[in-house]
Amino acid sequence: MRFVDEYRDxxxxxxxxxxxxxxxxxxxxxxxxEVCGGHTHTIYxxxxxxxxxxxxxxxxxxxxxxxxxxxxxxxxxxHIAEQPDVIMTSFGDMMRxxxxxxxxxxxxxxxxxxxxxxxxxxxLKVARQNPGKHVVFMAIGFETTAPSTAMTVLRAAxxxxxNFSIFCNHVTIIPAIKAIxxxxxxxxxxxxxxxxxxxxxxxxxxEFIARDYGKPLVVAGFEPLDILQSIYMxxxxxxxxxxxxxxxxxxxxxxxxxLKALRVINEVMELRPYFEWRGLGFISHSAxxxxxxxxxxxxxxxFEIPGGRVADPKACQCGEVLKGVLKPxxxxxxxxxxxxxxPIGTCMVSSEGACAAxxxxxxxxxxxxxxxxx
Amino acid sequence: MCLGIPGxxxxxxxxxADLAKVDVSGVRRAINIGLLDNERLQxxxxxxIHVGFALSKIDEEEAxxxxxxxxxxxxxxxxxxxALRDSSIDRG
Numbered sequence: 303m304r305f306v307d308e309y310r311d312x313x314x315x316x317x318x319x320x321x322x323x324x325x326x327x328x329x330x331x332x333x334x335x336e337v338c339g340g341h342t343h344t345i346y347x348x349x350x351x352x353x354x355x356x357x358x359x360x361x362x363x364x365x366x367x368x369x370x371x372x373x374x375x376x377x378x379x380x381h382i383a384e385q386p387d388v389i390m391t392s393f394g395d396m397m398r399x400x401x402x403x404x405x406x407x408x409x410x411x412x413x414x415x416x417x418x419x420x421x422x423x424x425x426l427k428v429a430r431q432n433p434g435k436h437v438v439f440m441a442i443g444f445e446t447t448a449p450s451t452a453m454t455v456l457r458a459a460x461x462x463x464x465n466f467s468i469f470c471n472h473v474t475i476i477p478a479i480k481a482i483x484x485x486x487x488x489x490x491x492x493x494x495x496x497x498x499x500x501x502x503x504x505x506x507x508x509e510f511i512a513r514d515y516g517k518p519l520v521v522a523g524f525e526p527l528d529i530l531q532s533i534y535m536x537x538x539x540x541x542x543x544x545x546x547x548x549x550x551x552x553x554x555x556x557x558x559x560x561l562k563a564l565r566v567i568n569e570v571m572e573l574r575p576y577f578e579w580r581g582l583g584f585i586s587h588s589a590x591x592x593x594x595x596x597x598x599x600x601x602x603x604x605f606e607i608p609g610g611r612v613a614d615p616k617a618c619q620c621g622e623v624l625k626g627v628l629k630p631x632x633x634x635x636x637x638x639x640x641x642x643x644x645p646i647g648t649c650m651v652s653s654e655g656a657c658a659a660x661x662x663x664x665x666x667x668x669x670x671x672x673x674x675x676x
Numbered sequence: 677m678c679l680g681i682p683g684x685x686x687x688x689x690x691x692x693a694d695l696a697k698v699d700v701s702g703v704r705r706a707i708n709i710g711l712l713d714n715e716r717l718q719x720x721x722x723x724x725i726h727v728g729f730a731l732s733k734i735d736e737e738e739a740x741x742x743x744x745x746x747x748x749x750x751x752x753x754x755x756x757x758x759a760l761r762d763s764s765i766d767r768g
Contacts, residue, residue: 339678340678340679343749343752347749366678367678393677393727393759394677394755394759395677395678418759418762419759419762419763420727420728420759420760420762420763421708421727421728421729421763421765422727422728423708423728423765423767424728424762424763424764424765427764427765427766427767442677443677443678443727446678446680446726446731447677447726447727449711449729449731450708450726450727450728450729453708453710453711453729457767461767497680498678498680498724498726498731501680501724501731501732502731524742524745525741525742525745553734553735553738554724554732554734554738555732556732560711560712560731560732562710562711562712562713562714563711563731566711653751653752653755654678654752
């Protein structure tokens with residue numbers, strides 16, 4: 303059944319590809335940025351760039367929450383994990399992310415108690431089962447995962463769990479997009495908006511991008527046809543002289559987002575004055591911390607945090623890749639010193655990082671297209 | 677952790693207003709549905725799940741299309757299912 307669908311999808315992809323080509327003005331080139339690691343993954347996995355005219359370039363933005371965690375924060379988390387009677391819990395994605403002093407996996411090998419969990423609620427369960435230990439959850443992610451962390455803190459507070467806290471590294475997508483727009487490095491023609499983040503924040507927060515910066519944005523789903531359809535919608539706006547926020551993924555993303563999720567984030571967390579992003583540097587009001595009223599569940603209030611800044615390794619160009627200035631293969635260490643097995647930078651660690659996605663799939667994309675059209 | 681995975685609600689767990697037993701590609705686990713409490717979810721409804729929480733209600737057609745897509749992406753979905761298998765949320 304899947305093969306039948308794949309064949310039908312290839313037909314539809316070719317039809318969309320022709321419509322896209324017909325909308326491109328001769329002599330004009332286009333740059334669209336996607337700001338979701340899931341989109342990056344789909345683009346490389348399915349070789350979507352090969353369905354586009356050469357005048358369209360897809361640029362990968364800072365959409366992978368694992369990739370944007372600066373090395374200093376990894377070191378801080380490891381410092382907490384090494385305290386006596388602490389169990390650190392983390393999503394699997396975070397385990398191999400290198401800090402200045404190695405990764406969670408390296409720290410485990412030296413004896414730190416670090417456990418992988420699927421959900422922050424699993425971390426809370428570890429706390430209930432280990433009353434003699436303090437259990438910390440390494441909270442990462444955009445607005446997609448922040449409500450889950452917030453719900454877990456509320457649950458812990460309701461139950462009066464006294465040995466659980468979060469090390470909050472949640473980041474917010476809008477300030478990152480604004481930083482990209484304000485950066486002189488890049489001239490963009492529009493954005494492919496993130497899908498799952500938008501299920502929480504909705505489409506309204508993007509309106510300033512169209513209104514104040516004159517760039518269209520289309521919130522997109524994750525399947526190859528969704529992304530091609532979104533590129534078509536962006537080009538149609540440009541061709542018709544429109545500049546709007548549109549929702550290609552309305553079957554999942556409500557225009558207003560998930561109000562309950564926004565409410566629980568706001569109950570538990572507040573914006574930090576600033577936060578460091580790998581590659582983008584310090585961005586104002588771009589991350590969340592635990593509100594004072596939940597200080598008992600805030601690892602930053604419970605432990606001494608070194609808070610040191612660690613410069614990225616000299617050879618690593620994740621910063622340029624995250625800003626979309628460099629394509630993964632243009633980095634000096636891509637695929638040689640830096641591979642998914644021995645990552646130097648975060649973009650190679652996460653399966654949704656641009657470098658790992660390109661390393662795993664991108665290199666074969668032309669062959670895939672030849673197969674599909676044979 | 678970034679993948680949104682579709683699941684079908686099998687039952688709302690008695691005594692836990694926020695918890696439902698959900699089937700994801702044959703793996704049945706407890707999922708928190710507290711972020712969708714205005715949707716009045718019932719067995720047979722499909723939801724999109726992130727890290728143990730239902731984030732949006734979707735229709736069955738979307739769920740099946742998303743599952744076919746995820747099953748095609750390989751390692752990342754296998755890792756997510758493996759993590760879900762190890763999950764044992766027992767209280768909201």
